[in-house]
Amino acid sequence: MGPDIFTVRRNNRIFFFLALTAITVSSIIVTEYDIAKGFTSIYKAITWSLSNFYPDANAMTRLPDIMIKLQETVLISIAATTVAALCAFFFSIFGSKTTKVNSILSTLSRGVASFSRNIPDAVWALILLFSFGQSALTGYFALFFATFGFLTRTFIETIDEVGDSSVEALRATGASYTHIIAHAYLPL
Amino acid sequence: MTLLDVKNLNKQYGTGTVALSNVNFSVKEGEFISIIGPSGAGKSTLLRCLNRMIEASSGEITFDGMKVLQLNKKELRNLRSKIGMIFQHYNLVNPLSVIENVLHGRLGYKSTMKGLLGIYSEEEKKGALEIIELLGLEEQIYKRCDQLSGGQKQRVGIARALIQKPKMLLCDEPIASLDPNASKIIMDYLRKVTNEMGITCLVNLHQVNVALTYSDRIIGVKQGKIVYDGLPQYVTKEIIQDIYGTESGELILDIGGNRGA
Numbered sequence: 001m002g003p004d005i006f007t008v009r010r011n012n013r014i015f016f017f018l019a020l021t022a023i024t025v026s027s028i029i030v031t032e033y034d035i036a037k038g039f040t041s042i043y044k045a046i047t048w049s050l051s052n053f054y055p056d057a058n059a060m061t062r063l064p065d066i067m068i069k070l071q072e073t074v075l076i077s078i079a080a081t082t083v084a085a086l087c088a089f090f091f092s093i094f095g096s097k098t099t100k101v102n103s104i105l106s107t108l109s110r111g112v113a114s115f116s117r118n119i120p121d122a123v124w125a126l127i128l129l130f131s132f133g134q135s136a137l138t139g140y141f142a143l144f145f146a147t148f149g150f151l152t153r154t155f156i157e158t159i160d161e162v163g164d165s166s167v168e169a170l171r172a173t174g175a176s177y178t179h180i181i182a183h184a185y186l187p188l
Numbered sequence: 189m190t191l192l193d194v195k196n197l198n199k200q201y202g203t204g205t206v207a208l209s210n211v212n213f214s215v216k217e218g219e220f221i222s223i224i225g226p227s228g229a230g231k232s233t234l235l236r237c238l239n240r241m242i243e244a245s246s247g248e249i250t251f252d253g254m255k256v257l258q259l260n261k262k263e264l265r266n267l268r269s270k271i272g273m274i275f276q277h278y279n280l281v282n283p284l285s286v287i288e289n290v291l292h293g294r295l296g297y298k299s300t301m302k303g304l305l306g307i308y309s310e311e312e313k314k315g316a317l318e319i320i321e322l323l324g325l326e327e328q329i330y331k332r333c334d335q336l337s338g339g340q341k342q343r344v345g346i347a348r349a350l351i352q353k354p355k356m357l358l359c360d361e362p363i364a365s366l367d368p369n370a371s372k373i374i375m376d377y378l379r380k381v382t383n384e385m386g387i388t389c390l391v392n393l394h395q396v397n398v399a400l401t402y403s404d405r406i407i408g409v410k411q412g413k414i415v416y417d418g419l420p421q422y423v424t425k426e427i428i429q430d431i432y433g434t435e436s437g438e439l440i441l442d443i444g445g446n447r448g449a
Contacts, residue, residue, distance in 0.1 A: 165275070165277055165279040166279050166280060166281045166282075168241065168275070168279055169273065169275060169279035169280070169292075169345075169348070170281075170292055170295060171241065171268070172239060172241060172268055172271070172272075172273035172358075173268060173269065173272075173273075173292060173293050173294075173295055173296045173348070173349075173352055174264075174265040174266065174267070174268035174269035174295065174296020174297070174352075175265075175292070175295035175296055175298075175303065176265065176295075176300060176303065178300055178303070178304050179295045179298065179300075179303040179304060182303070182304045182305075182306070183281065183284075183292055183295065183303075183306065184281055187281055187283045187284050
């Protein structure tokens, strides 16, 4: 018998709490954050944002302009999500353990998906902004990469969750690989 | 006529567990055979080696004149389409309706494009309807499979296997997740399939009584070896104890009680 499991749990919790405190304190010191000032400024922040973000007469004159950009953004996001979903579908089929064609392709697909997901869309936007300048294309790519990574991971998880029981059954009827993908997974 | 012939079949997983060692048996057309044995004895592995869902390590399997272990990809699909398979957990595609699941049994006969798009001929649909009615599922025909009871799901499983027009059914613990009532219904259907359609049945079973009642022949498996192969009438207490070990005690030794199918 090892040490009592409850003691281990308690020690783990204490260690976690101490580590968290240490990280918090050291980041306060590094960033020279004034705790008291931080809390008293909340009120000021609220009044500032209310007075600045409140639409006034000036804003109304710019509304048509804003509407055009807004419409463009909606269209861009629809286009980016659709294409991303299509790409994510193929990457998830290749990436999932149950439907993979081979291990190299699977690892590669998962890697690409993780990479594009783990970089936040704001960072994608910044990187692309520097490379392409401010245009619709930049926005499109930023949304595409973030959505693509996210969707691929979700699709892979969904496929893994189904497990291989119905796949086994279809394989046993003599169905080919494409048949199995079409009939065991697409209905999801 | 011999339908299936297994010679010196061996299966080893990796470099570790030996699941099957030197298995020999043959099956005549129209036989109903139960394979009994403790968990982990290799029953499931044995069944899955027959249609190469699991690749055997060595040996020889002849099914309906085909050398099973030498088949290429296309021939293997052809082989599998002639062997229906029924599973303990039914293995249906749950979000789909009963009829769609049943028609999946035809995929083995389809070209890539037709199978991909799920194009079934009028004849196949009629066939599916007939089989669904035969199994008493006509009320459930458009229901999603996750809304069915266990017994109904297993009947869909049987329908999916039957629409393949198979020569043989492999049943892996078909009643292990069902209550006694549903179990009886399923076993009656399987027996009917053999009696009336002449389809050979190979059934893995945990219920020794059920095996003795329904089968023409019993195969006892223990630690990857066949330790009994013969008529159910000659299965004695000693044989059961040999297969399951002496621990099995009184629980499953009620043989001879409800015989006579």
